[in-house]
Amino acid sequence: MFKPSWDLERSQSVERHTLTVLVDNEPGVLARVVGLFSARGFNIDSLTVSETEHDRHRSRITIVTVATPKVLSQIKLQLERLIPVHRVHDLTAEGESLERELALIKVAGKGENRVETLRLAEAFRANVVDASIDSFVFEITGRPSKVEQFISLMQPLGLVEVVRTGLTAISRGKEGM
Amino acid sequence: MAEQMTGAEMVIQALVDQEVEHIFGYPGGAVLPIYDAIFQNDKVEHILVRHEQGATHAAEGYARSTGKCGVVLVTSGPGATNAVTGLTDALLDSIPMVCITGQVPTPLIGSDAFQECDTVGITRNCTKHNYLVKSVEDLPRILHEAFYVATSGRPGPVVIDIPKDVQFALGNYANPNISSHPTYKPQMEGELDAIKIAVDMMLKAERPVFYTGGGVINSGDDATKSLREMAELTGFPVTSTLMGLGAYPADGEQWLGMLGMHGTYEANMAMHDCDLMICVGARFDDRITGRIDAFSPNSRKIHIDIDPSSINKNIVVDLPIVGDCGHVLEEMVRLWRAKTNAPRTEEIQPWLQQIDQWRAVKSLRYEKSDSVIKPQYAIERLYELTKDRDVYITTEVGQHQMWAAQHFHFNQPNRWMTSGGLGTMGYGLPASVGVQVAHRDALVIDIAGEASVQMTMQEMSTAVQYGLPIKIFILNNEYMGMVRQWQELLHGGRYSSSYSESLPDFVMMAQAFGAHGIMCDDPKELDDKIMEMIEIDKPVLFDCRVTKEENCLPMIPSGKAHHEMILPDTADIGNIIDEKGKVLV
Structure with missing residues (x-):
């Protein structure tokens, strides 16, 4: 059934949405997606991409964007217009979804700081993936807010650098994309 | 039956299979094998232009006047970059075009070789789709897929970039007869429920107007026929964008003339004051709408478009119908006929009289002269x-x-x-x-x-x-x-x-x-x-x-609405546009 679209103009305020895009993994497909965002002036807060079905040459791209409802609808429709794009789902609009991010965090320090660092890492279920006598590299996975919080706690304890994968997301329940 | 041939021969064979009779092009180092294949064929006629931009516009004119796909053949580097303007033009006007570009041989790609450019990178945003052919095995499918993508759905330009070694390579060719695509599936049929609602809205309209565009022309003769039939059945007035001229005849009684920035007063006033706008294959472009927040403030809007992304892009509409306007209009005609056989000319009489008053303004008038050519x-x-x-x-x-x-x-x-x-x-x-x-x-x-x-x-x-x-x-x-x-x-x-x-x-x-x-x-x-x-x-x-300083009027000045047109007898046009309007183009 068709949907009237008056509600699009309802809100001028911006919302953060997570989109998941199923694409053919062919050369240039990421450039098409990214080029679309820059050409049409859409925002990208975070973007992750990886092949997910090797045999069928398919990749999933997860994009976090901030836009008004009208622009969000345009982003989805413009993405669907790209030839190698199978489907686009707005996970935020479709209800609760699972969102995770992985970060590797390097912290240097000695003495009491080092002990405190380890204690906090345990509380956050961050794993030690590298250690030297005066440093750790932690691996932490979770919602971005959790990762964010852990990083800020590490700040005063000798945070050296952080790398983050960006958000990846999947819908809840039994239905696939 | 697969047949063995070179990549260059495949290009020509695919053109023959696609029933292409003419191509427009310009030779160069990276397309010599294809030119050699052209030399040895007698089915496809090559028109040698003088500049690659010329080839692209010639192909557009060819496509637009025939309804077929325009085909262009140019070399790598400057050949491809010179084609960019025409590709972009075809993208914006939805013209079906396949542009074959030569490329330096695959081992040289990325080495800044002579006449190398990143053709697929450069043309990514100015084509509907593009391909870099890395292997001759992929070539037959890509050639035919390119035609399918260019001509189906909302038409547009497609680039196929073929490295010179792929043109020389031997491979098996067979016409894959592509009539669908795994991911690209244009929606042709409009949703029946939505078309029914559209007809109901039209049956109640008191101040209706058809606003038609290039989509009607692109859809083909059937769409034109259905549009004319629909206009006759309803008795509603019709206006068109620049791209849609000719779909409804200019000598038809319900014709309002073109709308938009330099459209007629009656067309623009009808758009502004209507209570029902039926947009068919047009896209609410800024030349059409004038000031968005004052665009046709009291109307309900139906938008028929084959491209879902055109819907609600500039103007939020009440009833979107995604589909080929030929199909949708045909369905509309059928549903209208099932409800009534009489046009609504009587019911909308006050509206038609109002339109006649706007017509009487004669917005296209100009001062005649015996001494200079106007x-x-x-x-x-x-x-x-x-x-x-x-x-x-x-x-x-x-x-x-x-x-x-x-x-x-x-x-x-x-x-x-x-x-x-x-x-x-x-x-x-x-x-x-x-x-x-x-x-x-x-x-x-x-x-x-x-x-x-x-x-x-x-x-x-x-x-x-x-x-x-x-x-x-x-x-x-x-x-x-x-x-x-x-x-x-x-x-x-x-x-x-x-x-x-x-x-x-x-x-x-x-x-x-x-x-x-x-x-x-x-x-x-x-x-x-x-x-x-x-x-x-x-x-x-x-x-x-002709007269040197004649102004093109009437005109909706930038930043103004449809009812704020400058008419031909306006003395001083230098003080009309405000600061906000000045930044617009």
Whole structure:
């Protein structure tokens, strides 16, 4: 059934949405997606991409964007217009979804700081993936807010650098994309 | 049956399988194998242009006037970059085109080789889709898929970049007969429930208007037929965008003329005051809407478009119908007929009377003159003297283009080739070459401006080589007229760089090309000279000297709404546009 679209103009305020895009993994497909965002002036807060079905040459791209409802609808429709794009789902609009991010965090320090660092890492279920006598590299996975919080706690304890994968997301329940 | 051949031979075989008769191109190092294959074939005729941009516009004119796919063949590097303007033009006007570009051999890609450029990178945002062919095994599928993508759904340009080693490589060729695609699935049929609601809305409308666009032309003759039928069945008035002219006949009683920035008063007022707008294959472009927040404030809007992303992009509508407008209109006709056989002419009588009052304003009027040729008069005469012939019109971009849209009248689709979305000066002359290639015996006229026409003048040489008797009718006012008009509107009449200080002698230029030149600056001689132009079986450059500082009116000034048009008798146009409007284009 068709949907009237008056509600699009309802809100001028911006919302953060997570989109998941199923694409053919062919050369240039990421450039098409990214080029679309820059050409049409859409925002990208975070973007992750990886092949997910090797045999069928398919990749999933997860994009976090901030836009008004009208622009969000345009982003989805413009993405669907790209030839190698199978489907686009707005996970935020479709209800609760699972969102995770992985970060590797390097912290240097000695003495009491080092002990405190380890204690906090345990509380956050961050794993030690590298250690030297005066440093750790932690691996932490979770919602971005959790990762964010852990990083800020590490700040005063000798945070050296952080790398983050960006958000990846999947819908809840039994239905696939 | 698979057949073994080289990549270059596959290109030609695919063109033959796609029933391509003409291609427009220019050779170079990276396409030599394909040119060799062309040399050895007798089914596909190659038209050698003088500049790759010319090839793309010729292909657009060819496509637009036939409904077929235009095909272009150019070399790597500068060949490809010169094609970019035409590709973008075709993208914005939804013209089906396949452009084959040569590329340096695969081992050299990325090495900054001679005449190398990142063609797929450069053309990614100005094509509907593009391909870099890395292996000859992929070539047959890609060639045919390119045609499918270019011509189906909302049409557009597709680039196939073929490295030279792939052109030489041997592989198996078979026509895969592509009629679908795993991920690209244009929606052709409109949703029946939505069409039913549309018909109900139309049955209740008191102030309805059809606003039609290039989509009707792209959809084909059936769409034109259904549109005309629908207009007749309902009795509703019809207006059209620049791209849609000819779908509804200009001599039809319900015709309001073109709408938009230089549209008629009655068309724009009808858009502003209507209670139901039925948009068919148009996209609420900024030339059409004027100020968005004051656009047709009291209407409900139905939008029929094959491209879902066109819906609610600029104007939020009440009832979107995604589908091919030919299919949707056909369904609409059927549903309307099931409800009633009488048009609503009686019920909408007050509205039609209101429209007649707007018509009486005669917004296309202009001051006549006995001593100088008025540009509007020149077009009127051109129309009168050619209307009974098999005539095709192309244009460049600017005032002459708008005057042509206003004063030349189109009763058939595919007769009007113009650069609408991109606004490409230099489009018309090569486009007329393409049109004439497709319609050898027709009268093909490029209504041009003296500035635009110089951008692609070299294609006169192409016309002469192939004996294409195109008529280039130049409205010569010595100014880039639309630039000058905007400088008068916005910049205190300071005509910065918009006057052509040094123009060529177009008559001598015609002679130098081996064409025929005509100059006219006297309204009394105009008819005779137009007849001379028509009767000569040669390309003609017609230098028609017109009023120098004529403004193209009526006009919706930038930042204003439909009901705030500047009419022809406005004395001072320099104080109309406010600060907010000035930043708009």
